[in-house]
Amino acid sequence: xVQLQESGPGLVKPxxxxxxxxxxxxxxxxxxYWTWIRQPPxxxxxxxxxxxxxxxxxHNPSLKSRxxxxxxxxxxxFSLKVSSVTAADTAVYYCARERGxxxxxxDYWGLGTLVTVSS
Amino acid sequence: EIVLTQSPGTLSLSxxxxxxxxxxxxxxxxxxxxxxxxxxxxQAPRLLxxxxxxxATGIPDRFSGSGSGTDFTLTISSLQAEDVAVYYCQxxxxxPPTFGQGTKVEIK
Numbered sequence: 001x002v003q004l005q006e007s008g009p010g011l012v013k014p015x016x017x018x019x020x021x022x023x024x025x026x027x028x029x030x031x032x033y034w035t036w037i038r039q040p041p042x043x044x045x046x047x048x049x050x051x052x053x054x055x056x057x058x059h060n061p062s063l064k065s066r067x068x069x070x071x072x073x074x075x076x077x078f079s080l081k082v083s084s085v086t087a088a089d090t091a092v093y094y095c096a097r098e099r100g101x102x103x104x105x106x107d108y109w110g111l112g113t114l115v116t117v118s119s
Numbered sequence: 120e121i122v123l124t125q126s127p128g129t130l131s132l133s134x135x136x137x138x139x140x141x142x143x144x145x146x147x148x149x150x151x152x153x154x155x156x157x158x159x160x161x162q163a164p165r166l167l168x169x170x171x172x173x174x175a176t177g178i179p180d181r182f183s184g185s186g187s188g189t190d191f192t193l194t195i196s197s198l199q200a201e202d203v204a205v206y207y208c209q210x211x212x213x214x215p216p217t218f219g220q221g222t223k224v225e226i227k
Contacts, residue, residue: 045164045207045218060215094163104211105154107175109163 002027004095004110012089012117018082022095022110029053029076033098035106036069036080038091046091050098051078085117121145121210125219133227138195140222142186142208150187152212158221159204167206168193200226 008020022034035050049059051069059067063082071078082089092114096106122145132138142155150171156164166175168184171191181196195202203226208219 044220045209047216047218058214062215099166099169104214104216105152105166105169105209106156106164107166109165112163 002097002108004097004108006093006095006110006113008113008115010114010116012085012115013119014086014117015084018085018089018115018117019079020093020095020113020115021077021079024076024078024097029071029078030073032100033103034071034078035096035098035104037094037096037106038089039094039112040088040091047104048080048082048093050104087117089115090117091115120215121148121213121217123208123210123217123219125206125208125222127222128220129223129225131225131227132198134198134200136198138198138202138224140193140195140206140224142191142193142219144189144191144210147188148210148212150191152210153184153186153191154209154211155182155184155193156207156209156218157202157204158207164207195224198224198226 003025005023012018030053033050036048051057057069066083068081092112094112095110097108099105099107124143126141153171155168158164172184183194205221205223207221
């Protein structure tokens with residue numbers, strides 16, 4: 001059974017960089033696309049971007065150029081960085097797997113981690 | 120991007136009743152790229168339906184999906200207490216993939 005677990009600081013100061021890691025267990029990261037999704041408190045879901053094991057990435061234009069992602073196949077992890085954060089970036093951040101034959105369809109999710117942007 | 124609008128915002132029904140949730144897209148697309156997710160309080164979303172009408176692994180058959188073009192429906196044939204959740208629709212036809220704002224299902 002594939003499991004995903006997000007980790008990283010729960011509090012980030014405005015204008016700084018948010019950094020999260022997702023650790024995948026029960027399966028290899030060296031297949032599928034892996035994605036980040038966020039959910040502001042009491043609101044809906046927003047796709048942030050995805051990464052393939054080759055390092056190829058795509059991201060939501062709404063976040064402009066503030067997003068970067070990386071993959072560490074040796075540790076079965078992938079990571080997210082969001083720069084120049086503001087209070088609007090406060091959200092529960094989820095990592096998820098994209099179902100094998102369908103890009104952007106999410107079949108396994110982590111439990112999520114709340115990141116609060118505040119001084 | 121494709122905007123998805125869900126209705127109603129909240130649905131309050133008695134156990135055993137039929138629940139009908141709607142999702143309308145801002146433009147028509149291939150229904151093969153449409154999904155529904157269930158999010159229970161304090162949990163991550165769970166994939167329910169993909170390809171507009173195919174149930175994901177382990178999903179009870181009281182959940183069914185239908186629709187095409189711009190109008191899609193999720194039906195819960197007989198509402199159970201454990202179905203209390205927020206339900207989100209999603210399109211994965213074009214980038215960026217987008218979600219509806221959610222429909223909250225409550226037990227009356």
